[in-house]
Amino acid sequence: MSNIVVVAEVRGGALKRPSLEAVTAALQLAGQSGAKVAVIACGAGLDAACAELGKSGAHKVVAIDGPAFANYSGDAYAKAVVEQCKALAASAVLMAHTAMGKDLLPRVSALLDTGIVTDVVAVGFEGGAFTAKKPVFAGKATLAVRAAKAPFVATLRPNNFAAAAGGAGAETQKVAAPGGNLLSVVKEIVASGGGKTPLQEAKVVVAGGRGLKEAQHFKMIEDLAAAFGPGVAAVGASRAIVDAGWRPHSEQVGQTGKVVSPPLYFAIGISGAIQHIAGMRTARTIVAINQDADAPIFKIADFGIVGDAFEVVPALTTAIAAIVAGK
Amino acid sequence: MDIVVCIKRVPATDTAIKIAADGKSIDPTGVTFELNAYDEFALEQALRIKEQLNAGSVTVVTIGPKECKKQLDDALARGADKAVLLSTTEWVYDGASTAAALAAWIKTVPCNLVLCGRQAVDSDNNQLPANLAGRLGFACVTEVSKLALDNGVFTAERDIEGAREVVTCKTPAVVSCHKGLNEPRYANLKGIMAAKKKPFVEQPVQLGSKAMEIVALTLPPARAAGKIVGTGVDAVPALIAALREIKVL
């Protein structure tokens, strides 16, 4: 029987949540195409991650485990994953569209001599072929494709499928990680942001733009984000203020920055240029604060306040802090 | 070091997308095209590596329509030594067939480093560099925003979720370039004059069967028009009430 294979992401022994989202998509495809779901994990010391994966609803877990795989290596991981995909008669291979997924899965697809569709938001199986939808032109259009080669390989946009849970406990098959000549290998992982919520995972994003006038006023944005309590909100920035050097590029939201879709997004002193909107248009609720009633951001915002950010934002911060404290 | 820089001509990022009559591509009327922003970082890095080593060559290549000559000429004017246009009339969106064609061409030229952008901003694929590396058997690091070369070994830095990775990478390699890596130079008059004498090769390319067939290209549903809840600081309570009503607060 063929398998829908999920390549899980494990870092430092910890299973990354988007891997469980990929299992959900795999279970859907397995149901539609009459296959089983197998998960492949790579790393060193995978027992805890595999126990978690075993309870995801997957039918089988393959752990490629050993000291040689302690650090990520795109070429070594890809070779080992491809070997297991062949042994599992993979009809599809899925992974999250994360820094690791983007690096690993295109190489896997090349070694399998097949195609790949990346940053996918929906998958299906129709008329005997796998299908996928993905945003293109920075979310200004959606491309629907049908796989013409096998296996079907795809990376899935995080936060787009529910995380799988509630399986019976699948067996784990252990495979020794092969040692050997690594072409590229991660030497070091430097934590950045000191425990801050990653922008793409935050429930609330508070973004500021040139309307703040000076770098030091960005504190107003940080204060509003902090008002939501620890681990809830992250700050974002328009390119104008990243280019001005007020904020690091890692905080830029937009076509050439990060694409975020949080439940709640604040655009403060941001005009709403098409490249900015490309990065946040899929947020569930958008709030805009801008002193110009004609600013394009109001065309896509769910709620807007026309006013001076320097007056509105501190009042909003106080009000939200009071609500959060009362909870 | 012989460096190949892969570039793509894409619609300018401020383009409003209209769907063509076939329902599978964009209507190109009125669209201005430009060099993919990330490919500028790739080209700049190639020029800097050549300057650092004071040896080697920089060849820019693209698979695309004849109109790409403009972007290739610009790359020559910025300092590339040679330009290659593998011409096709199709919209190049399928990473597998594109990577296969590029890999086949790269195997015919001297090359120990391929530099790409992290992502082409039309198909938003973010897959060609690692795909290419797999086909060539090269090492690969993607989305690099810092790169150093020492004794033929690269040390690259890249952002991952909530952290930064430091990666060592042997040659031959494919590296995909992200913002932050460098500040691209522009062409000056001297460069533009010099470019006219540089080799420019144009040959048709067959992209072969697509691994992914396009079913449809559609516009996302428009967001419903929002509501201005009020003006100035007095509007804060109304905003809070609105957010509580939809239970995001």
Ligand SMILES: Cc1cc2nc3c(=O)[nH]c(=O)nc-3n(C[C@H](O)[C@H](O)[C@H](O)COP(=O)(O)OP(=O)(O)OC[C@H]3O[C@@H](n4cnc5c(N)ncnc54)[C@H](O)[C@@H]3O)c2cc1C
């Ligand atoms: C190739 C390319 C890629 C790009 N990629 C991105 C990207 O990824 N992300 C991105 O954001 N941009 C991107 N841009 C830039 C984009 O086109 C805009 O220039 C940018 O988004 C503008 O930033 P801004 O809204 O902060 O500034 P502005 O457009 O200057 O807007 C400032 C706003 O603040 C308002 N304002 C002023 N004072 C106050 C006040 N006291 N209170 C409240 N409001 C006030 C003004 O009314 C105005 O609407 C890109 C551009 C190009 C060409």
Ligand SMILES: Nc1ncnc2c1ncn2[C@@H]1O[C@H](COP(=O)(O)O)[C@@H](O)[C@H]1O
């Ligand atoms: N048609 C093409 N010709 C040459 N290089 C390309 C082409 N398409 C993509 N690339 C390169 O691959 C990078 C990533 O593209 P993509 O994987 O399509 O998002 C781009 O930034 C270019 O450097």
